[in-house]
Amino acid sequence: MDSLAAVAVFLLLGTLFQPPQAAAFKPLHSDGSLTHREITQIAILRKTAEACRDIAVDQGREFTLPINNKLTVASVRAACSNSYAALSTLSFTLAVAKIYLSNAAVDIVYLLTDPPHVDNEAFIEAQDIITQGLAAVKASMKQENYNSARVRLGALFHTLQDFYSHSNWVELGFTTPLRNMTRSDLPLNNLAGPKTPTCKSCNGDDCSDNILPEILQQKILTTGYTGLFSFSKPTGKCSHGGIFDLTSRREPTGGINKDTISSQHGFLHNRAANLAINATMEVLEDIRLATNNTAFLRLMGLSQTSVMAFVIDTTASMSDDIAEAKRVSFSIIDSRKGTSEEPSEYILVAFNDPGFGPLIRTENADIFKEKMNSLTASGGGDAPEMCLSGLLLALAGAPPSSNIFVFTDAAAKDSELKSTIEALIESTKSTVNFMLTHSTSFRKRRSVSERQSSSSRAMSQSEIQLYRDLAHASGGQVIEVTKATLPQATKIIPDTSTSALVTVFQVVRNPAKAENFSFVLDESLSNVTVYVTGDSPVFTLYSPTGVSQSVSEGNGALGQSSVDFHFNFVEYDGNRGDFIPKDSRPLTGGNATLFLSLTGGATVTEVLLVNASGSGAVNGTITAVAGTEYLVTFDRIPEGAFLVQLNGLLIASSMSTRFQRQSPTQQRSSRIIIMSQTQSLIEPGVPFSFIFTVNSTTTAGNYTIRARTNRGFKLSFSGSLSLGIFGSAQGSVTVTAPSNTEFGTDVTLTIEAQAPGGTDFNFVTQWFIVSAASVETSRWQLLTSYLKRAIHPFPAENHGLSLEGADSHPNLFTLSHKHPKYALEVTA
Incomplete structure (x- = not known):
C-alpha cells in the first residue's frame, strides 16, 4: 500500500471512532434506577430458572419457583438444585458477577468510543460488536472456555442494553426488542441519514417532545450525539444529554437518553430498562438453543461443584507418584459418581523437561481416566523440571477458585515464572497444593535402566521455599513426604475436592514463634479440620468449653458451609456512583474499594484486611449495594501480603450466632501502578498491540517489563521502561496468534512491571478470545x-x-x- 492510500484509509477508518460518549445505564449502582448490573442479573436469573424448569419437566418433576424480575441468586440456586446435581451457590454467584462486572467495565474502558454505547448513530458498528461477540461466546463454549465466554458476554450485553437507553426505539412506540441488533444476517432499516435532522430544542428542562414529529411518524431510528470535550455535532441532531455532554448545550439543546429516572427522557427509563432485560434474555435464549441446557448452566456456574485439577511431573523417578495420583483420582471419581459431589470438571497438565502440557480439560470422567492412564514416567535429564510452566497452564485454564494439586520430586527449572504464577493466583483466587516427594533425598532422574545407578542433587531449601511461597500465597499447602508415605498425604485431595468448602482462619509465620490464635466456628459449619504445617510443629487446640486436642490426635474433614463470600477490588467513581473491577494490585498505603458478595443467609458486620504475617488489620466501612452485595471502603491498604476477613451474623440462626470467614488467597499491595486497555477479541495472524501505563510512586530508574501468555503466542515488547520518582511511562505488548488458531480459543496475557532491584512488582491480567475474522x-x-x-x-x-x-x-x-x-x- 502506498503512503497516500495508507493516509486515506487511516482517515476514513478514524472517522468511525472519534466523538466521545458520556454515559449509559449506570453500571452497578444507582438509587432508584435500574442499572446494567440489575438488568443483566434479572435476565440471567430468569433464563437460568427457565433452563432448570425445562430440565425438571423433562424429568417429570415439578418446578414451583415463579419466574419474574424478583428472583435472587439464592432462590434460583435452591430451585435448580433438584434439577441439576449439587449446585454451588458460590460458583453461580461468581459467574453472574463476572458477567455483570465485564458489562460495567465497558463504561470506563471504552469511555471515548461510540459503537459500544450506540452513540452518534453508530448502529451498524454496534450490531457488529453484538453479533461478533455472540459468535465468540458460542465458540468459546464449544471449547469449554466458560470464563472467557462470560467476559465477552458481559461486554456485548452493555452495547445491547445501551441501544434501548440511547436510541429512540422506545419513543417510536415499540414494545418488543429489535432482533436485528443481534442478527448479522438481518439489515438495520430506516436509519436516520447523516444529514437528517432528528430533534428540536427542549422547552427549558422539559425534553418530553424534543424528537421531531416526522421522525416519530416515519419510525426513523436515531440516537443522541455526545461530546465530553467538544460542543460539535451534526446540524439538527439529538444529543445524549446530561451535564457531561457538551453537545446538549448546542441547538438543538437537551437530550434523549433514558439512563436513569432523572435523565432528560427518564420518564421512559423503566420501559427502556425492561426492553433491555427482554433483549438480554433473547440473547441468552439464543445461546441456550445453540448449545444445550447443560452447557448453558455451566456458563452460569450452576453445574460446577468441585473441580479436580492435577499438574503432574512425568520424569523417570515419578512412577510411584503417578500411580498414587491415579489411585486417589479414580477413587474420588468412582465413589462420587452420580452424587452431589461428583466433580463437574477435570483438569490435567503433565510436565517434564523440556516439555509441558497440553492442558487437558474435560467434563467426562472416562476421558480423564484415559488421559491419566496414558501417563508414563520416563526421561528427565537434569533434576529441575518445567513445573511452573505446567502450573501456569492449569491456573489459566481452570475455573476461578479451583483447587490445584501439583505432584513433583524436583525443583522448578522455570523459577522465573514465579511472579506470573503469583499474578494468576491473585487474579483467579485459586488454591495450589504441592505434593513433594523425596524432597530431601537424592533423586534418580535419568532413564529407567539408569535409575539405580545414577542420581542428582536433592532440592535445596531455597528451591523448596519457592513452592512454599506460592502455596502460602494461594492458601494451599506444601506437603513433603517420602514416596512410601505419599498415600497418607493425598488424603487432603478428597477433603478439598468438594463444593461448599470455606476458609475460616489462616495465618503464616516465618520464622515460627509460640503464639495463641482465636477463631470462630459457627453452627453452619460441618466437618472442620485444622491444618498446621511446618518443621515438627507442636500445638494444642482448645474449645471455649475447655476441651483440648493435641498434635498427636487427628480426625475429621475440612470445614464446609453454605456461608461464603467472594470479592473484587474495584475502581470507584463517587461522583457517578459507579465502579468496575481492578485487574492489578491495589496501591500500598492508598485508599481502596472492595465489592463483596455474600452467600448462604448471613449478614456482614465487619470486613478487615488482615496482615498475612502479623496481627495488624485495617477495618473497612460497609455500604449495602443490593441484597447480599456490599461496597467496602478502606482508607489504607496494608503493605505486603494480606487476607480479606469477613465477620457477621447468621440470619437463619435461632440466636445471633457470629461467623467468620477468610479468603484463602493472599492479596498483595504494590507501590507501582500499572493500567492497560481491555481487548476481548483478537484475530489470528494479525498482530495486536496492548497499550499499558506504569506509574511509580517512590523509586526512580529502569523498571523491568515482562509479558507472557498461557498459549505461548508470539509477543513483542520492550523489556524495560525508564521512570522518574512519581513518573509515568507508556509501553505496549504486541500479541500475534498463529494464523491457524481455532476460533474461540481463550488466551490469558499477563503484563508485569518490576521496580529496580526487584523489590516490588505489579501486574495486569487480560483474558481474550481469538476471533474468526481475517x-x-x-x-x-x-x-x-x-x-x-x-x-x-x-x-x-x-x-x-x-x-x-x-x-x-x-x-x-x-x-x-x-x-x-x-x-x-x-x-x-
Whole structure:
C-alpha cells in the first residue's frame, strides 16, 4: 500500500471512532434506577430458572419457583438444585458477577468510543460488536472456555442494553426488542441519514417532545450525539444529554437518553430498562438453543461443584507418584459418581523437561481416566523440571477458585515464572497444593535402566521455599513426604475436592514463634479440620468449653458451609456512583474499594484486611449495594501480603450466632501502578498491540517489563521502561496468534512491571478470545460500516458492494460501490 492510500484509509477508518460518549445505564449502582448490573442479573436469573424448569419437566418433576424480575441468586440456586446435581451457590454467584462486572467495565474502558454505547448513530458498528461477540461466546463454549465466554458476554450485553437507553426505539412506540441488533444476517432499516435532522430544542428542562414529529411518524431510528470535550455535532441532531455532554448545550439543546429516572427522557427509563432485560434474555435464549441446557448452566456456574485439577511431573523417578495420583483420582471419581459431589470438571497438565502440557480439560470422567492412564514416567535429564510452566497452564485454564494439586520430586527449572504464577493466583483466587516427594533425598532422574545407578542433587531449601511461597500465597499447602508415605498425604485431595468448602482462619509465620490464635466456628459449619504445617510443629487446640486436642490426635474433614463470600477490588467513581473491577494490585498505603458478595443467609458486620504475617488489620466501612452485595471502603491498604476477613451474623440462626470467614488467597499491595486497555477479541495472524501505563510512586530508574501468555503466542515488547520518582511511562505488548488458531480459543496475557532491584512488582491480567475474522474481513467490515452510515438510504441488494483482493498481497483490495445514484470507489 502506498503512503497516500495508507493516509486515506487511516482517515476514513478514524472517522468511525472519534466523538466521545458520556454515559449509559449506570453500571452497578444507582438509587432508584435500574442499572446494567440489575438488568443483566434479572435476565440471567430468569433464563437460568427457565433452563432448570425445562430440565425438571423433562424429568417429570415439578418446578414451583415463579419466574419474574424478583428472583435472587439464592432462590434460583435452591430451585435448580433438584434439577441439576449439587449446585454451588458460590460458583453461580461468581459467574453472574463476572458477567455483570465485564458489562460495567465497558463504561470506563471504552469511555471515548461510540459503537459500544450506540452513540452518534453508530448502529451498524454496534450490531457488529453484538453479533461478533455472540459468535465468540458460542465458540468459546464449544471449547469449554466458560470464563472467557462470560467476559465477552458481559461486554456485548452493555452495547445491547445501551441501544434501548440511547436510541429512540422506545419513543417510536415499540414494545418488543429489535432482533436485528443481534442478527448479522438481518439489515438495520430506516436509519436516520447523516444529514437528517432528528430533534428540536427542549422547552427549558422539559425534553418530553424534543424528537421531531416526522421522525416519530416515519419510525426513523436515531440516537443522541455526545461530546465530553467538544460542543460539535451534526446540524439538527439529538444529543445524549446530561451535564457531561457538551453537545446538549448546542441547538438543538437537551437530550434523549433514558439512563436513569432523572435523565432528560427518564420518564421512559423503566420501559427502556425492561426492553433491555427482554433483549438480554433473547440473547441468552439464543445461546441456550445453540448449545444445550447443560452447557448453558455451566456458563452460569450452576453445574460446577468441585473441580479436580492435577499438574503432574512425568520424569523417570515419578512412577510411584503417578500411580498414587491415579489411585486417589479414580477413587474420588468412582465413589462420587452420580452424587452431589461428583466433580463437574477435570483438569490435567503433565510436565517434564523440556516439555509441558497440553492442558487437558474435560467434563467426562472416562476421558480423564484415559488421559491419566496414558501417563508414563520416563526421561528427565537434569533434576529441575518445567513445573511452573505446567502450573501456569492449569491456573489459566481452570475455573476461578479451583483447587490445584501439583505432584513433583524436583525443583522448578522455570523459577522465573514465579511472579506470573503469583499474578494468576491473585487474579483467579485459586488454591495450589504441592505434593513433594523425596524432597530431601537424592533423586534418580535419568532413564529407567539408569535409575539405580545414577542420581542428582536433592532440592535445596531455597528451591523448596519457592513452592512454599506460592502455596502460602494461594492458601494451599506444601506437603513433603517420602514416596512410601505419599498415600497418607493425598488424603487432603478428597477433603478439598468438594463444593461448599470455606476458609475460616489462616495465618503464616516465618520464622515460627509460640503464639495463641482465636477463631470462630459457627453452627453452619460441618466437618472442620485444622491444618498446621511446618518443621515438627507442636500445638494444642482448645474449645471455649475447655476441651483440648493435641498434635498427636487427628480426625475429621475440612470445614464446609453454605456461608461464603467472594470479592473484587474495584475502581470507584463517587461522583457517578459507579465502579468496575481492578485487574492489578491495589496501591500500598492508598485508599481502596472492595465489592463483596455474600452467600448462604448471613449478614456482614465487619470486613478487615488482615496482615498475612502479623496481627495488624485495617477495618473497612460497609455500604449495602443490593441484597447480599456490599461496597467496602478502606482508607489504607496494608503493605505486603494480606487476607480479606469477613465477620457477621447468621440470619437463619435461632440466636445471633457470629461467623467468620477468610479468603484463602493472599492479596498483595504494590507501590507501582500499572493500567492497560481491555481487548476481548483478537484475530489470528494479525498482530495486536496492548497499550499499558506504569506509574511509580517512590523509586526512580529502569523498571523491568515482562509479558507472557498461557498459549505461548508470539509477543513483542520492550523489556524495560525508564521512570522518574512519581513518573509515568507508556509501553505496549504486541500479541500475534498463529494464523491457524481455532476460533474461540481463550488466551490469558499477563503484563508485569518490576521496580529496580526487584523489590516490588505489579501486574495486569487480560483474558481474550481469538476471533474468526481475517485481515480482509475486519477491514471490509469497517469500511462497509462507514459506507452504510455515510450513504442513506443504502441499497439493499448486497449493499451494492464488491470486494476484490490480491492473493499475494492480502492488505491490498478494492472496494467498489456500484449504484447509478451513488458512484464511489475506494482503493486501499
